[in-house]
Each structure stands twice: as C-alpha cells, then as structure tokens.
Amino acid sequence: MNIPDLTQSAMILATYSVVPMNEPNQTIIKYNYSQHIEKISLLSLFEENKAKLKLDDVIEPIALEMYKNALEIIFHLEEQHRIGVEFTNSNTIFITSLLDELDTEIHIELYFNKEERNTFFSIYNGDDMIDTGFHPLNTVSSKVNKLIEENSNKKQLIPA
Amino acid sequence: MSYPERLLPKSNYTYINVSELSENSYLLRHTNSQDIWDSLDKLKVDVAMPYEIRRDFFGLSCNLFGIFIYDDIYLRVTTKKLEANWEEGESPLKINTSDFTTAPQRGGFFIKLSSFHGKEFPFKRTVDNKESEFQSTASFHHKPILCNFWHFELHFKDNNGDFINRNKGNKWIKNFAESLRKSVLKKFAIKEVDDFDLPSDSIYTTIKVEGLKDSLED
Numbered sequence: 001m002n003i004p005d006l007t008q009s010a011m012i013l014a015t016y017s018v019v020p021m022n023e024p025n026q027t028i029i030k031y032n033y034s035q036h037i038e039k040i041s042l043l044s045l046f047e048e049n050k051a052k053l054k055l056d057d058v059i060e061p062i063a064l065e066m067y068k069n070a071l072e073i074i075f076h077l078e079e080q081h082r083i084g085v086e087f088t089n090s091n092t093i094f095i096t097s098l099l100d101e102l103d104t105e106i107h108i109e110l111y112f113n114k115e116e117r118n119t120f121f122s123i124y125n126g127d128d129m130i131d132t133g134f135h136p137l138n139t140v141s142s143k144v145n146k147l148i149e150e151n152s153n154k155k156q157l158i159p160a
Numbered sequence: 161m162s163y164p165e166r167l168l169p170k171s172n173y174t175y176i177n178v179s180e181l182s183e184n185s186y187l188l189r190h191t192n193s194q195d196i197w198d199s200l201d202k203l204k205v206d207v208a209m210p211y212e213i214r215r216d217f218f219g220l221s222c223n224l225f226g227i228f229i230y231d232d233i234y235l236r237v238t239t240k241k242l243e244a245n246w247e248e249g250e251s252p253l254k255i256n257t258s259d260f261t262t263a264p265q266r267g268g269f270f271i272k273l274s275s276f277h278g279k280e281f282p283f284k285r286t287v288d289n290k291e292s293e294f295q296s297t298a299s300f301h302h303k304p305i306l307c308n309f310w311h312f313e314l315h316f317k318d319n320n321g322d323f324i325n326r327n328k329g330n331k332w333i334k335n336f337a338e339s340l341r342k343s344v345l346k347k348f349a350i351k352e353v354d355d356f357d358l359p360s361d362s363i364y365t366t367i368k369v370e371g372l373k374d375s376l377e378d
Contacts, residue, residue: 082200083200084198084199084200084202086198086204086205086206088205088206088342089206089210090206090338094205094206094342094346096200096202096346098200105347107342107343107346107347109339109342109343111335116335118285120335120336120339120343122339122340122343124347127275127279127347127348128279129279129280129281129282129343129347131282131284132281132282132283132284132340132343133283133284133285133291134284134285134335134336134339135284135285
C-alpha cells in the first residue's frame with residue numbers, strides 16, 4: 001500500500017494503533033520495520049506486561065533499563081532477524097531472536113529478582129548450542145556479537 | 161471408551177535402548193493447554209510448562225511417538241498404582257474405565273530424538289569476573305510404567321556423568337536449570353511431525369525361542 005504524504009514510520013505507527021494485539025505477552029517484529037519503530041513497540045510491550053513480572057519499585061527501573069539494553073544487543077546485529085518476547089511469571093523476560101540466513105538462534109533471558117543479577121544467554125547454530133551461560137548483561141553483548149561475526153564469516157567461506 | 165491395549169507393556173517386552181531407535185524418532189509431551197505456540201511458532205514455555213510442573217523438567221515425562229499416537233495425550237490415568245514403574249517380565253494390570261479420564265483441553269509438542277539425545281550443553285558462569293565452566297549432556301531414557309510402555313524421561317548429566325537434580329542444586333544450578341529448560345524447549349519443541357519411523361519390534365521384544373526353534377527345524 002502506498003499513500004502519498006505518509007512516511008513508512010507514520011504508516012507503521014498508524015497500523016499499530018488500529019490493529020489489536022491478540023497475544024499481549026507475545027509479539028513478532030518484522031525485520032523490515034525501521035529499528036526505532038521496533039524499539040517503540042517493544043518498550044510499550046514492557047509497559048503493558050510489567051504487572052505480570054510482579055516487580056517492586058526498586059527493581060522496575062532496573063528491569064526497564066536491562067530490557068532496553070537487551071533489545072540493543074539484538075537490534076545492533078547487522079543480520080536480518082525476527083524477534084519473539086515472552087514475559088514469564090517468574091520475574092523474567094525471555095527474548096528469542098531468529099537469524100534465518102545464518103541458521104542461528106539467540107536466547108536472552110533477563111532475571112529481575114534480588115538474588116540473580118546475571119543474564120542467561122544461549123546461541124544455537126543449527127541444532128548445536130554453541131555457547132550458553134550466566135553473565136552480566138554488558139558482557140553478553142560482546143559474546144553475542146563475536147559469535148554472530150564468527151557464524152557470518154563461516155557462512156561466507158561456504159561456496160554457493 | 162476402553163484404554164488402548166497397544167500402550168500396555170507385555171511380558172515379552174524389554175527395555176528399549178535409546179541408541180537403537182531410528183534417528184527419525186520423536187518424543188511427544190502433553191501440555192495442559194492448546195494455546196502453546198507463539199507467532200514465531202516457538203513454544204510458549206511459561207504456558208506449556210507452568211510453575212507446578214517445572215520441577216519435572218529434569219526427568220521430563222514424554223512418550224515415544226508412533227505406537228503412542230497424538231490422541232493418546234488426552235488420556236489421563238487417575239489410579240496412582242498404574243503409574244508405577246514396569247519391570248521386565250511383568251504382566252500388565254488390567255485398566256478399567258474407572259482408572260482413567262480424558263483431558264480434551266490438552267495440547268502437545270514433539271522433540272526429535274536425534275536433535276537432542278546425547279547433545280552437550282557447555283555452560284559458563286561469571287562470578288567476580290572469573291568464568292567457570294560446567295558441562296551438561298542431555299539424554300532420553302526409557303522408563304516404562306504399568307499403564308504406558310512408551311513412557312520416556314529426559315535427563316541431564318553433569319561433568320561427572322551424574323544426573324543433575326534441580327531440587328538438590330544450589331541457587332545458580334536452579335536458575336541454570338530454569339533457563340536451560342526454557343531455552344531448549346524454545347529451540348527444540350516442534351509443532352507437527354510429517355514423517356517418522358515406528359520402533360521396530362526387535363528393539364522392544366524378546367526373541368521367541370520356541371518360534372525360533374520351529375523355524376530352524378523347518
């Protein structure tokens with residue numbers, strides 16, 4: 001659809017405002033949307049679902065900041081990706097990112113309780129889990145980037 | 161409605177060695193809801209495995225798909241003694257209509273045996289800026305019960321080859337178990353299976369010596 005005088009961003013925002021989300025705790029973000037629109041939508045998803053996480057006043061701003069940072073890890077990847085977000089009943093958000101062209105899947109689970117401040121992440125190449133662990137969120141970013149770069153290089157080395 | 165006899169162990173059945181199963185074998189696990197798939201076609205783990213059954217993940221019950229068919233997930237055995245382990249040579253108990261009910265609200269997901277059995281999950285943890293490593297290996301085990309010969313369990317072993325017991329672990333083992341559970345189910349749970357191999361008779365029945373003698377004499 002192409003309507004004169006409406007930018008793509010405005011169109012997407014308009015679409016979001018009229019299309020109800022069937023599953024409030026699940027979403028899929030199409031990778032052809034512009035990045036800032038993706039972030040706007042996902043942050044609003046946090047607002048809609050934070051009650052499910054049962055956060056206290058101290059944890060909530062930390063949780064939002066961690067959530068934004070986790071999205072940054074995914075959105076800074078140069079590869080095309082699809083994202084699913086699940087707000088769980090156990091004080092965590094589980095983010096899934098599928099990088100179809102690299103046959104790679106990333107999982108990031110954010111913990112929002114007083115005992116656990118590390119973040120779970122795992123990366124699969126095909127059916128193989130190539131790395132997983134509990135680390136501070138800032139180190140997860142560099143690990144994810146390094147592994148994606150390695151996978152991307154491997155793919156380039158495979159002759160067509 | 162009677163309980164399907166094909167699910168019951170017989171006295172000439174033997175334990176199944178998982179390594180003898182075809183690579184194209186699948187395990188089927190029931191859930192208490194049918195709304196278990198997200199828009200990426202990934203399992204909604206919090207819905208599929210709610211809090212009250214999470215503790216069962218290390219030892220997750222599932223069923224070898226084939227002779228155990230999808231509709232069998234709707235059967236819920238209510239007589240506790242029928243869920244006791246079956247021992248080789250033991251004759252099955254009779255299952256009456258009063259021993260089970262149906263649970264039509266259930267859903268289910270599949271896991272492909274070859275994509276999971278024997279798979280290693282290298283795990284790292286950062287404490288005080290130091291990384292420590294922890295290795296876990298996934299495996300399926302045949303655990304027939306009196307009402308279901310096709311019952312299997314999923315387990316993880318640690319660096320020493322010991323089964324990981326989530327309930328006996330410390331806090332980080334519990335968190336690891338929790339995240340690993342979600343991660344592997346997101347990754348490996350499958351909605352539908354188009355093509356699969358049935359287990360061959362020879363891997364779960366004892367050789368009938370008399371029949372063998374007869375055929376040799378012929």
